[in-house]
Amino acid sequence: MDILLQQAINGLTIGAFYALIALGYTMVYGVLKLINFAHGDLFMLGAYMGLTLISMYLGAGMTSGIIWALLVIFILVMIAVAIAGVIMERVAYRPLRRAGRLAPVVSALGVSIFLENAVMIIYGPRYRMYPKGLIPEIQWNIAGAQVTLMQVLTLVISFFLMGALYYFVHYTRLGTAIRATAIDHDVARLMGINVDAIVSLVFILGPALGAAGGIMVGLYYGRINFVLGWGYGLKAFTAAILGGIGNIPGAMVGGMLLGIFETLAAGYIPQGGAWKDAISFFLLILILIVRPTGLLGERVVEKL
């Protein structure tokens, strides 16, 4: 029983990472019907930028007030990666807006390769370590399962960000405009909505959330490398499909479920750890066969 609980807590933490990244995929898909394959690499970029800023902070000999410093670093990195996202859209996607569906996908793969190689050249191909002990290694024993402070922080920050996004998209004028634009660009224009500005906004929100996930993955696992974005990106993409691509609550639910599912499978199936990824993608295939619209999705198929 305590193993089940332990795995569920671990899975929830990983699920929070997937959910944060999945939101970027799903929002871009919702508005542009484009799978932004470079999104995982923006997440990776966030992890590296976080590492750089943390190292700079520690390098300056400051160790006090690390929590506040981390908060500032989170915000700075989210802003920087959001800027990268906006530039990426301008350069790689906007010129191809009317070029059919395939060209932007190829362009996205190009951006992905560019970002990975740029980071590899700048930071080197080896794993880079996040400094240890930034987050005090406090843990609690809950019904036989260990919960670390890092896990609690991860969940609190993730739920806060997701809650804020949900509120923004559902209860503000600009957020409603995002949903309207996702339904029909031309009708949105007739309302006076600047569709290009909404697209830019989506490329601010998604990458910012992904960047937050990137730093947290760095802090949680302690090491990152330049292909980090592929694995997490693919998993988060799976989570977005699982929840119903284009659907924001779907991405949150899909991410959490995938994290828990994968961790439980790793814990209960013999040699499950090695089969973890295969199991996740088997789940993806199963969903595409049984319920292609995802758990919370609408009939997206009609739009394709």
Next chain:
Amino acid sequence: MALLELQNVHTYYGYVHALKGISITVEEGEIVTLIGANGAGKTTTLRTISGLIRPKEGKIFFEGKLLNNVPAHKIVYMGISHAPEGRKVFPTLTVEENLNMGAYSLGNDKEAIEANRERVFRLFPRLKERRKQLAGTLSGGEQQMLAIGRALMSRPKLLMLDEPSLGLAPMLVRAIFETIREINEQGVTILLVEQNARAALKLAHRGYVLETGRIVLSGTAQELMEDERVRKAYLGER
């Protein structure tokens, strides 16, 4: 000066020459209708005025200002509102959210938005009952009311309606057209595109007949209704 004036407007869809030199004027306070068969260019005319398509040639003036290069999302700020063909309400948004999107150009002016919403609810009390409902769950008639109501939320000077009678039962068509007259009497100029020529000409002051991208006939609604060609081609008489 006319409220809206199109001078020799040519529009293309790719290589298809959809509008071949359209000239129309709409005076303030009028109801003007564009009638014609499927594919005559009625919808294209409205989409060109709204900036969704750019004219290749010719000029569009609204209150004397040239619209040719104004981006689509800025047209509504100038006082033109367009309820598109097929209603095109936002199905996964509530009735109220749809209306709020109609008032997007008013920014955060809560008072003006509230006042416009009340005005729309007076015209279409049914929408008030359904304000929390998703627009996609409304009936066809209610969706048409919402499409018109949404277009009114920006307090337009010119309201362009594309086929408001499409797919509606005759009784509903009468009700909708009655409301259009009411909207006009409140001071909104109306440009109405219709295949239902009889209903449109009964309502309008003046009309234009479009055939394959050209205006072939124009005049007062009365003149058009009495015209031999219109009677045969559009009013189903022999």
